Amino acid sequence: MFGSSIYLRDRPAFTGGSPQAVYEELWQRGRKGRLRTRAFLAAATLVLCGMLINAVFGIVMAVLVAAADTLVHWRIYNSSRVWRLGLRGVERMDRFLRYTLERRGHRVLHSRTVPGHGVADELVVGPGGVWLVHNEAWSPGAEVSQHGGRLFIDGRTQSKLVGALTARAEAAAAAITRVAGTPVTVTPVLAVHGGKLARTPFTADGIVFAPPLKLIRWMRRNPTADRSSEEIEALAQAVVRALPIGSRSSIQAAA
Known part of the structure; x- marks a missing residue:
């Protein structure tokens, strides 16, 4: 389609009036205000520290305050990048898992199809269980x-989301158990990218919710099994046979 980017597929997030587009516009509008506030904080720090200690200390502290304010706003903006x-x-979580659990002997299988229940973003097979x-x-x-x-999102329950995820994990466990010939429990967890979470990890509707790194830490600290490296490999092979690989495009289409 003419006028479309050849590097980014068309997404509602890039259309005018979408929540992402409105957020981006408001963020840009607030740039001057953020700069004025940063300048005021730096100037106030310079004067106060300069009077209390000396000019050099005041300059150093002013630079540090300006840098800290910049970092805080960058982190706020960067935390919304996936949603924007x-x-x-999914790809962000793939990277986190690759550099953490996979280096500690876990096997991570990406985008596996659970018959009748869609695609699992990641199935993690480790010494402490299957997630x-x-x-x-x-x-x-x-x-x-x-x-x-x-679970509540902006005060509304999410029965469809948690119901589908629970059913997907149960169906995956049943399929893997049939192939492995031994009972396997699959624990559903949800990695939250963005949003406001007052306390994490937390459990709702039987599912653990947390930002990616905190979720990975929770998975390591809350085992449901005790498997050797040989058992992990055998179970990973059972997952491969039981759950065919899905299409990454099907995951993105569901986003």
Whole structure:
């Protein structure tokens, strides 16, 4: 299609009026205000520290305050990157798993099809168990929380999301058990990319929710099994036979 980027596929996130486009526009509009605030903080620090100590100390502290303010705003903006691109965070989680759990003897199988239940983003087979990892990116202002053991996004329950994820994990466990010839439990977890989480990790509707790195740490610290490297490899092969590889495009289409 003429006028489209050859590097980025068409996504609703890049269309005018989408939540991502509005957020980007508002962020750019607020740039002058952020710069004014940063300059004021640096100037105030320079004067105060210069009067209390000396001019050199004041300059150093002013630079540090300006740098800290820049870092804080960069982290706020960067935390929404996955959502702003209209993605769910699958590729980001793939990288985290590659540089953490895979280096510690875990096997990570990407985009495996669970018959009748869609595609699992990642299946992690490790000494402590088998986890089905699902990824979701929410807007920076979205409140992700649990109340009474149930998941709420901006005050609304998410029965469809948690129901589908639980059913996917149960179907994956049944398929792997048939091939492996031994009972296998698959634990569903959800990596949250963006949004506002008051406390993590937290459990809602039987599923653990956390940002990627905290979720990986939770998986390591909460084993459900005790397997040797040989057992891990045999179980990973059972996953390969039981769950055919899915299409990455099908994951992106669902985003």
